[in-house]
Amino acid sequence: MAVNIENYNKIKEQLSQKNVTLVAVSKIKTIAEIQILYDLGQRDFGENYVQELLEKYEALPKDIRWHFIGHLQSNKVKYIAAFVHLIHGVDSLSLIKEINKQGKKLNRQIPCLLQVHIAKEETKFGFSHEETRNLISEFSETTQSVYPCIELQGLMGMASFTEDNSLIIDEFTGLKKLFDEIRLKWQSPLFNILSMGMSADYMFGINAGSTMVRIGSLLFGSRIKQ
Numbered sequence: 508m509a510v511n512i513e514n515y516n517k518i519k520e521q522l523s524q525k526n527v528t529l530v531a532v533s534k535i536k537t538i539a540e541i542q543i544l545y546d547l548g549q550r551d552f553g554e555n556y557v558q559e560l561l562e563k564y565e566a567l568p569k570d571i572r573w574h575f576i577g578h579l580q581s582n583k584v585k586y587i588a589a590f591v592h593l594i595h596g597v598d599s600l601s602l603i604k605e606i607n608k609q610g611k612k613l614n615r616q617i618p619c620l621l622q623v624h625i626a627k628e629e630t631k632f633g634f635s636h637e638e639t640r641n642l643i644s645e646f647s648e649t650t651q652s653v654y655p656c657i658e659l660q661g662l663m664g665m666a667s668f669t670e671d672n673s674l675i676i677d678e679f680t681g682l683k684k685l686f687d688e689i690r691l692k693w694q695s696p697l698f699n700i701l702s703m704g705m706s707a708d709y710m711f712g713i714n715a716g717s718t719m720v721r722i723g724s725l726l727f728g729s730r731i732k733q
């Protein structure tokens with residue numbers, strides 16, 4: 508299995524025209540494979556597992572921006588709180604509270620995205636649109652956020668795993684609408700990331716207004732063990 512440099516260059520080209528950030532999803536992949544993309548200039552990498560992220564963080568250059576994109580267990584926040592660049596999958600109130608607590612200890616505002624449940628599958632994590640609206644008001648209090656050690660930078664969503672392209676487009680478009688609605692109301696300059704799109708559906712994500720895509724298998728090959 509090898510890094511697909513041709514795909515990398517093609518995707519970088521597509522994204523640069525639209526000002527979309529590429530997070531190279533390197534879960535399960537080796538340090539050597541990550542180093543290849545790093546040497547080509549890639550700095551944003553996404554990981555799903557805390558232990559694996561810690562090992563890679565230790566071994567690789569310190570100017571890498573590490574994104575935590577998976578489901579994060581509250582009891583593991585403390586291991587990544589000091590260095591993580593952005594937590595995409597913030598999907599419960601208890602996780603919000605724990606991230607805020609760890610941020611306080613470190614005197615750091617930890618950058619986060621709220622994960623919104625947009626897919627039909629029940630297995631995907633995240634808040635409903637309504638829950639998201641209600642939560643946002645706690646971050647956007649005019650006097651002080653309820654969670655001052657979280658820097659809320661936007662929203663993340665995962666579309667249904669389906670062949671039905673129109674369903675994917677609907678789900679991404681709905682999330683973009685919610686994102687715009689919140690931005691209009693809140694007017695925080697920091698709230699400007701919409702993370703949607705993976706290998707199979709990133710073009711739909713971009714066309715619907717994504718500002719950040721998380722792409723793994725197109726860059727690193729399939730993760731399925733042979």
Ligand SMILES: *Cc1c(COP(=O)(O)O)cnc(C)c1O
Pocket residue numbers: 532534555576577665705706707721722723724725
């Ligand atoms: C694994 C993963 C990705 C990347 O998936 P690919 O289909 O390999 O591009 C993106 N986002 C999340 C949350 C993931 O867990």
